[in-house]
Amino acid sequence: MLPILLATPQEENTAYKTQVSRNANIAKLEAGYLFPEIARRRAEHSQKYPDAQVISPGTGNTTEPIPEVITSAMAKKAHALSTLEGYSGYGAEQGEKLLRASIASTFYDNLGIVEDDIFVSDGAKCDISRLQVVFGSNVTMAVQDPSYPAYVDLSVIMGQTGQYQKDVEKFRNIEYMRCTPENGLFPDLCAVSRTDIIFFCSPNNPTGSAATREQLTQLVQFAKENGSIIVYDLAYVMYMSDDNPRSIFEIPGAKEIAIETSSFSKYAGFTGVRLGWTVVPKQLLFSDGFPVAKDFNRIVCTCFNGASNISQAGGLACLSPTGLKAMREVIGYYKKNAEIIVETFESLGFKVYGGKNAPYVWVHFPGRSSWDVFSEILEKTHVVTMPGSGFGPGGEGFVRVSAFGHRKNVLEACERFKQLYNI
Amino acid sequence: MYKFPTSFSSMSHAMTLQPVMIIQAFSFKNEKDQMFGCRTKVARNANMEKLRNGYLFPEISRLELEHIEKYPNAKLISLGIGDTTEPIPEIIASSMANYAHALSTADGYSGYGPEQGNKALREAIVKAFYKDLQIQDTEVFVSDGAQCDITRLQLLLGSKVTIAVQDPSFPAYIDSSVIIGQAGDEGGSGRYGSIEYMKCGPENNFFPDLATTSRTDVIFFCSPNNPTGHAATREQLELLVKFARDNGSIIIFDSAYSSYVQDDNCPRSIFEIPGSRQVAIEISSFSKFAGFTGVRLGWTVVPDELLYSNGFPVIHDFNRIVSTCFNGASNVAQAGGLACLSSQGFKAVNSLIDYYMENANVLGEALSSVGLQVYGGANAPYIWVHFPGSNSWDVCKHILEKTHIITVPGSGFGPSGEEFLRISAFGHRECILEATARLKTLFL
Numbered sequence: 001m002l003p004i005l006l007a008t009p010q011e012e013n014t015a016y017k018t019q020v021s022r023n024a025n026i027a028k029l030e031a032g033y034l035f036p037e038i039a040r041r042r043a044e045h046s047q048k049y050p051d052a053q054v055i056s057p058g059t060g061n062t063t064e065p066i067p068e069v070i071t072s073a074m075a076k077k078a079h080a081l082s083t084l085e086g087y088s089g090y091g092a093e094q095g096e097k098l099l100r101a102s103i104a105s106t107f108y109d110n111l112g113i114v115e116d117d118i119f120v121s122d123g124a125k126c127d128i129s130r131l132q133v134v135f136g137s138n139v140t141m142a143v144q145d146p147s148y149p150a151y152v153d154l155s156v157i158m159g160q161t162g163q164y165q166k167d168v169e170k171f172r173n174i175e176y177m178r179c180t181p182e183n184g185l186f187p188d189l190c191a192v193s194r195t196d197i198i199f200f201c202s203p204n205n206p207t208g209s210a211a212t213r214e215q216l217t218q219l220v221q222f223a224k225e226n227g228s229i230i231v232y233d234l235a236y237v238m239y240m241s242d243d244n245p246r247s248i249f250e251i252p253g254a255k256e257i258a259i260e261t262s263s264f265s266k267y268a269g270f271t272g273v274r275l276g277w278t279v280v281p282k283q284l285l286f287s288d289g290f291p292v293a294k295d296f297n298r299i300v301c302t303c304f305n306g307a308s309n310i311s312q313a314g315g316l317a318c319l320s321p322t323g324l325k326a327m328r329e330v331i332g333y334y335k336k337n338a339e340i341i342v343e344t345f346e347s348l349g350f351k352v353y354g355g356k357n358a359p360y361v362w363v364h365f366p367g368r369s370s371w372d373v374f375s376e377i378l379e380k381t382h383v384v385t386m387p388g389s390g391f392g393p394g395g396e397g398f399v400r401v402s403a404f405g406h407r408k409n410v411l412e413a414c415e416r417f418k419q420l421y422n423i
Numbered sequence: 424m425y426k427f428p429t430s431f432s433s434m435s436h437a438m439t440l441q442p443v444m445i446i447q448a449f450s451f452k453n454e455k456d457q458m459f460g461c462r463t464k465v466a467r468n469a470n471m472e473k474l475r476n477g478y479l480f481p482e483i484s485r486l487e488l489e490h491i492e493k494y495p496n497a498k499l500i501s502l503g504i505g506d507t508t509e510p511i512p513e514i515i516a517s518s519m520a521n522y523a524h525a526l527s528t529a530d531g532y533s534g535y536g537p538e539q540g541n542k543a544l545r546e547a548i549v550k551a552f553y554k555d556l557q558i559q560d561t562e563v564f565v566s567d568g569a570q571c572d573i574t575r576l577q578l579l580l581g582s583k584v585t586i587a588v589q590d591p592s593f594p595a596y597i598d599s600s601v602i603i604g605q606a607g608d609e610g611g612s613g614r615y616g617s618i619e620y621m622k623c624g625p626e627n628n629f630f631p632d633l634a635t636t637s638r639t640d641v642i643f644f645c646s647p648n649n650p651t652g653h654a655a656t657r658e659q660l661e662l663l664v665k666f667a668r669d670n671g672s673i674i675i676f677d678s679a680y681s682s683y684v685q686d687d688n689c690p691r692s693i694f695e696i697p698g699s700r701q702v703a704i705e706i707s708s709f710s711k712f713a714g715f716t717g718v719r720l721g722w723t724v725v726p727d728e729l730l731y732s733n734g735f736p737v738i739h740d741f742n743r744i745v746s747t748c749f750n751g752a753s754n755v756a757q758a759g760g761l762a763c764l765s766s767q768g769f770k771a772v773n774s775l776i777d778y779y780m781e782n783a784n785v786l787g788e789a790l791s792s793v794g795l796q797v798y799g800g801a802n803a804p805y806i807w808v809h810f811p812g813s814n815s816w817d818v819c820k821h822i823l824e825k826t827h828i829i830t831v832p833g834s835g836f837g838p839s840g841e842e843f844l845r846i847s848a849f850g851h852r853e854c855i856l857e858a859t860a861r862l863k864t865l866f867l
Contacts, residue, residue, distance in 0.1 A: 019671025023581035136468030227464025
């Protein structure tokens with residue numbers, strides 16, 4: 001995660017320049033993408049304090065090994081590729097049939113979502129980018145504020161937004177749906193303008209909040225009335241403890257207004273292996289009646305060539321009974337980490353959100369700049385967190401602490417927090 | 424009666440053709456029913472409407488499946504989609520297996536990798552392909568394949584740039600251009616209004632007449648070429664780089680088949696040409712190099728010196744795209760890539776390339792021997808056959824009907840592909856031999 005070394009600055013007037021204009025949309029992005037920026041600061045800090053033991057519950061990077069039942073399946077597939085019977089070349093861009101069927105039966109049983117509604121991918125972020133390519137530059141979008149930065153950044157890249165307004169820290173033409181403790185971390189939909197697309201992540205990154213059935217029913221109703229499409233990000237659903245819906249499609253009418261995207265990254269530690277999926281129901285139609293799934297399929301066939309067949313073999317093993325059990329154990333481990341982090345900050349007198357239905361703890365530092373808190377924690381405890389404003393202006397005053405880490409590191413980090421904040 | 428290895432049986436091959444199931448699901452009847460359902464108020468992306476048909480290769484799969492349904496006992500031979508057929512060498516597969524096993528250990532586990540790719544792999548790519556060409560590992564971005572990189576490059580460039588493509592060319596350049604909004608309207612002519620089509624045919628030695636080519640911001644250039652099989656000479660590429668420099672254009676050089684080059688006079692990288700670092704991006708892939716069509720691995724090189732008109736480095740923005748729209752190639756695939764570039768792995772992979780080139784040789788000779796006009800096949804795994812005066816889809820269907828061999832109609836690659844057929848050299852040797860026998864019989 002080292003920063004790219006740019007060429008040494010050349011004399012501006014002698015360096016050869018092409019006559020190709022820089023894409024104005026990318027120019028709108030002020031800083032680098034949030035997570036590499038955090039990685040950069042972490043690297044700088046390590047250079048400054050080479051002997052410090054830096055702990056990094058920062059970038060949501062999984063740390064625990066992948067259960068053996070899953071890696072064995074991947075190893076087996078790799079070996080099979082060197083045999084005549086086992087070799088396979090291009091797979092279907094939509095994913096291996098068995099895996100799609102398995103995803104359908106594991107996550108969408110009785111919800112009327114079937115195998116061919118499912119598109120296997122190399123992860124949710126890539127899927128969001130492909131969805132944006134489907135939608136094009138003329139759609140408007142709404143995001144939760146705070147939210148996972150890829151929604152906004154990809155919208156900017158696609159040309160759906162106006163310029164960044166420094167004073168309010170927002171891009172023009174995006175509807176930011178504020179989620180704060182005051183509104184129970186769920187948007188006040190009465191105050192939200194209509195947009196074509198609504199990105200909604202639940203359980204939420206970064207706040208850890210999980211929408212209830214009632215709230216999701218309101219959201220679906222809102223989308224229906226406005227003829228909008230919800231892109232529902234379900235990357236953390238397996239962390240849910242409360243009895244909340246585990247798919248947007250549990251809500252009646254959702255199939256006509258929602259797409260759902262998910263990922264094996266945080267369930268199976270597949271952050272490096274790369275595997276996810278998107279569900280586009282057949283019932284989802286553009287205003288002219290054209291099925292969205294058909295255009296998504298076209299994008300998947302043209303802009304993508306399928307997830308790695310080895311990753312897919314791993315995915316299939318994840319969804320076997322043994323695999324599911326093993327995944328739940330690892331998830332349980334991270335959930336326990338979250339519990340410890342929540343307890344720590346609560347004991348120090350902080351207001352803490354999340355941590356129960358998601359591997360993220362959202363800690364409130366009222367009146368303080370989140371980048372200042374981030375820097376202070378890093379400087380004084382050598383622990384990397386995430387500044388809330390990196391997720392949108394609604395994140396100001398908060399810091400995200402992720403529950404991914406070896407238990408001993410989480411315990412150590414919590415000790416350091418106690419030392420820093422104990423009056 | 425020929426017996427085919429079970430991995431080659433037409434039915435098991437059909438089983439892998441899942442895209443067709445999706446296509447079946449969207450029959451017109453279904454669409455009409457859907458039209459009476461609830462619609463959102465989200466307008467369909469007008470650029471998507473401009474795409475004339477489905478993407479070329481799933482269409483070929485569909486043709487194949489329909490044929491199998493019609494002739495369930497036929498022994499179908501697929502020389503259509505350029506899908507590799509030979510197993511991955513064991514040294515490479517084992518290395519991926521070992522890597523996978525290591526992911527279940529505390530020491531061997533790794534999560535997110537750098538989006539630009541594993542450093543050791545980037546260094547190995549430089550050493551293997553760009554030795555002495557002044558490319559740094561920091562200029563190499565590892566990906567999940569050239570098709571994906573093409574789209575990411577289009578996202579980078581945006582909708583306001585103009586592009587030129589060879590005609591015929593790999594369909595993703597045009598299709599991605601249409602999708603991003605660069606291409607203008609097609610209006611039934613077969614050519615998109617804002618795209619510059621650079622004809623490449625026998626009459627101009629498969630290299631565009633640059634004197635009659637209008638300036639565009641971006642020039643897609645694939646060499647060795649898919650579908651014509653032509654590999655540009657050093658002299659030709661010098662002309663191309665000069666053209667780009669004179670016009671301030673950016674060449675996107677697709678070198679996915681560079682490891683198939685046999686002729687020393689044909690460069691394997693655009694960066695062999697002086698002056699190219701300031702006007703070119705190169706994309707490449709492990710797909711055809713190492714049989715990684717399903718494993719998914721490729722790379723793109725963006726030199727530090729490539730600048731936009733305002734002096735801003737292109738690499739900076741590409742890095743932003745890669746960090747935002749992508750999360751890196753699979754770490755298992757990257758471990759495989761590294762093994763491919765070890766001296767043993769490299770040797771093993773090159774012997775597979777020799778195998779496919781021998782197939783190309785066999786096909787090319789056979790078709791020439793029955794009087795057909797055959798191009799390509801010398802520096803690429805594709806044979807480009809000319810059927811003057813014909814409609815390429817008709818020829819494709821005729822051959823399919825009479826010999827149960829799938830090929831790809833040239834017009835699928837662009838209007839100048841009309842009258843041509845692409846025959847791919849990927850296949851088990853016995854199937855290639857069987858195919859040549861059938862084709863010779865048909866054309867005698």
